[in-house]
Amino acid sequence: xxxxxxxxxxxxxxxxxxRHREMIARARAAEAQLVVFPELSLSxxxxxxxxxxxxxxxxxxxxxxxxxxxxxxxxLVGLPLRExxxxxxxxALLLEDxxxxxxxxxxxxxxxGMFDEGRYFVAGTSLRPVDSRLGRLGVLICEDCWHxxxxxxxxxxxxxxxxxMAGGPSELDLGDEPAAAGRWRWIVxxxxxxxxxxxxxxxxxGWEEGILFGGGSWAVDARGRDLAGPAPALEEALLVxxxxxxxxxxxxxxTPIPEAERFELWCEPLDRDDA
Amino acid sequence: MRELPAVHAELxxxxxxxxxxxxxxxxxxxxxxxxxxxxxxxxxxxALAVRAAGAGRVTALALPGPTSAPASLEDARAVAGSxxxxxxxxxxxxxxxxxxxxxxxxxxxxxxxxxxxxLRMIALxxxxxxxxxxxxxTSNKSEILLGYSTLFGDxxxxxxPLGDVWKTHVFRLAEQLGLPAFLLDKPPSADLWxxxxxxxELGFDYAEADPVLYWHHEQGLDREALVAAGFAPxxxxxxxxxxxxxxxKWRPTVVARTSASCVNVDRILxxxxxx
Numbered sequence: 001x002x003x004x005x006x007x008x009x010x011x012x013x014x015x016x017x018x019r020h021r022e023m024i025a026r027a028r029a030a031e032a033q034l035v036v037f038p039e040l041s042l043s044x045x046x047x048x049x050x051x052x053x054x055x056x057x058x059x060x061x062x063x064x065x066x067x068x069x070x071x072x073x074x075x076l077v078g079l080p081l082r083e084x085x086x087x088x089x090x091x092a093l094l095l096e097d098x099x100x101x102x103x104x105x106x107x108x109x110x111x112x113g114m115f116d117e118g119r120y121f122v123a124g125t126s127l128r129p130v131d132s133r134l135g136r137l138g139v140l141i142c143e144d145c146w147h148x149x150x151x152x153x154x155x156x157x158x159x160x161x162x163x164x165m166a167g168g169p170s171e172l173d174l175g176d177e178p179a180a181a182g183r184w185r186w187i188v189x190x191x192x193x194x195x196x197x198x199x200x201x202x203x204x205x206g207w208e209e210g211i212l213f214g215g216g217s218w219a220v221d222a223r224g225r226d227l228a229g230p231a232p233a234l235e236e237a238l239l240v241x242x243x244x245x246x247x248x249x250x251x252x253x254x255t256p257i258p259e260a261e262r263f264e265l266w267c268e269p270l271d272r273d274d275a
Numbered sequence: 276m277r278e279l280p281a282v283h284a285e286l287x288x289x290x291x292x293x294x295x296x297x298x299x300x301x302x303x304x305x306x307x308x309x310x311x312x313x314x315x316x317x318x319x320x321x322a323l324a325v326r327a328a329g330a331g332r333v334t335a336l337a338l339p340g341p342t343s344a345p346a347s348l349e350d351a352r353a354v355a356g357s358x359x360x361x362x363x364x365x366x367x368x369x370x371x372x373x374x375x376x377x378x379x380x381x382x383x384x385x386x387x388x389x390x391x392x393x394l395r396m397i398a399l400x401x402x403x404x405x406x407x408x409x410x411x412x413t414s415n416k417s418e419i420l421l422g423y424s425t426l427f428g429d430x431x432x433x434x435x436p437l438g439d440v441w442k443t444h445v446f447r448l449a450e451q452l453g454l455p456a457f458l459l460d461k462p463p464s465a466d467l468w469x470x471x472x473x474x475x476e477l478g479f480d481y482a483e484a485d486p487v488l489y490w491h492h493e494q495g496l497d498r499e500a501l502v503a504a505g506f507a508p509x510x511x512x513x514x515x516x517x518x519x520x521x522x523x524k525w526r527p528t529v530v531a532r533t534s535a536s537c538v539n540v541d542r543i544l545x546x547x548x549x550x
Contacts, residue, residue: 009301011545048543172290176283207297209545210434212290234293 007206010044170214306332313350388467392428422521
C-alpha cells in the first residue's frame with residue numbers, strides 16, 4: 001500500500017488534482033495495490049465557507065480522471081461530499097475499478113481552538129468497514145482516531161487494516177520536529193497495538209492560509225513495528241508499506257484484545273440514573 | 276521564574292521559508308518586496324524570502340525619512356549585501372516633510388512618525404503593484420501583542436512570516452540564517468525619530484516582556500498568577516496594559532453586518548482561489 005503525503009491548496013482543485021496524479025504515477029511505478037491520500041485531499045483543508053464551492057456530489061464529473069485511474073490502482077481520496085438531502089460531509093471515498101466502492105464520513109468534527117469543522121460539515125452517523133479488493137479496511141479521518149472507540153469498533157467488525165487519513169496541523173514550539181508529530185506517534189501506535197491491526201497514517205504536509213500541517217505519515221504493523229516511514233514533516237513523500245494479512249491474523253490470534261472488549265462496561269456508567 | 280520556551284530555529288526557519296514559498300506559488304505573483312530598515316526583523320523576513328524564492332525574486336527597498344539615523348541605511352546595505360540583494364533607496368525625506376506641513380503634523384513626533392511609517396507602506400505597495408509582488412511583513416508577535424506598530428503603516432503587508440514569532444526568537448532566527456552579527460547587538464528601534472528605541476517607548480525590553488506575554492497570552496496566567504510566579508508587578512502591569520490597549524490593531528477593521536453574506540463573517544473564503 002502507498003501512503004501519499006501531499007501538500008494541497010484550499011480552493012485550487014486543479015493544483016490538488018495534479019498532486020494526486022503525480023503520486024498515483026509514483027505509486028504505480030512502485031507497484032502499489034492501493035494508494036491512500038490525506039483528509040480533504042482534493043479540496044484542501046482550510047476552506048471555511050469555501051467548502052460550499054468545493055463540495056462534490058458522489059457522481060461529480062470532476063472525479064472522472066481519478067475513477068479512470070482507479071481501474072489500474074485503487075485509491076482512497078478525501079473530499080467535501082455533498083449529500084443528496086443537503087449538508088456536506090468530510091468524507092473519504094474508495095475508488096476502485098472505475099467506481100466509488102466505499103464511503104466513510106468523518107464522525108468527530110473538531111470545533112474548538114483553531115478548528116471549526118462543525119460550522120461547515122455534518123458528522124457521519126455510522127462506522128462501517130470499507131471493503132476493497134485488497135481486504136476489509138477500517139477508514140478513519142483524523143479526529144476520529146483520537147476517540148479510541150472507533151478503532152475498537154472497526155476491529156470488532158473484522159477489518160484487516162486501519163487507515164487514518166489526516167489533515168493534522170502543527171505548532172513549531174516543541175523541540176526539533178513539529179509539535180503534533182510526537183502526539184500522532186502516540187495515537188497511531190496505540191491504535192495499532194490496541195486494535196491489533198496494521199495501521200496506515202497518511203497526513204498532510206505544507207501550509208494553507210498560514211496553518212502548517214505536520215506530515216510524518218507512517219505505517220506500523222499490528223505489533224508496533226515500522227512498516228514505512230515516518231515521512232519527513234515538511235515535504236511531500238510517497239511511502240510504500242508491505243502488508244502481510246497472514247501475519248496480522250496471527251498477531252490477532254495470539255493477542256485478541258478487541259475481541260475481548262466489554263462494550264457493556266462503556267454503557268453501564270452512562271445508563272445509571274446519576275450519570 | 277517562568278521563562279519563554281526555547282525555539283528550534285532550524286526547524287522554524289525551514290518551515291517559515293516553506294510558508295513564503297507556498298504563498299508566492301498560490302498567489303501567482305512574481306516575488307516579494309521588502310523594506311529593509313537595517314534592523315533585525317526586516318533582515319530575518321528578507322532572509323526567509325530569499326531562502327523561499329531566491330534573491331532574484333526579492334526586491335529590497337531602503338526607505339529613509341528626514342529623521343532616520345544615517346547608520347540605518349548603512350546597516351540595510353550590509354543586510355542586503357549579505358543576502359545577495361540589490362538595495363534600491365527611495366528617499367521619503369521630501370514627501371514626508373511636505374505632507375507633514377500640509378497636515379500640520381511636523382511639530383508632533385508621534386504623528387510625524389506614523390506619517391513616515393505610512394509613506395513607507397505606500398512605497399512598498401506601489402512597488403508591489405509594479406512588479407507585481409507580495410509585500411513581505413516584518414512585524415513580530417511581541418510587537419503585535421503590545422500594539423507597537425503603526426496601523427496601516429509598518430503593520431501593513433500581504434503575508435507575514437514573523438507575526439507568530441516572539442521577538443526573542445527572531446534573534447535565534449537571525450543567528451540560524453547567518454545574518455550579520457551586528458543585528459543581534461542593535462537595540463530594537465522603529466527609527467522614526469532620533470534616539471527612538473522600542474524599550475525607551477514601552478518602558479521594558481522584549482527579553483523582559485516576552486515571558487510575561489507568553490505566560491499570559493498562551494498559558495492563561497492572570498496578573499496575580501504572574502506576580503506569584505515571580506514577575507515584577509510593575510513590569511506585569513505595563514505589559515498587560517499595552518496588551519489590552521492594542522487589541523483593536525489585531526483586527527484593524529470591523530464591518531457592520533447587515534446581511535447573511537457578510538464577508539469574513541458569513542463568507543470566510545480562501546485567499547487564493549483557482550485563477
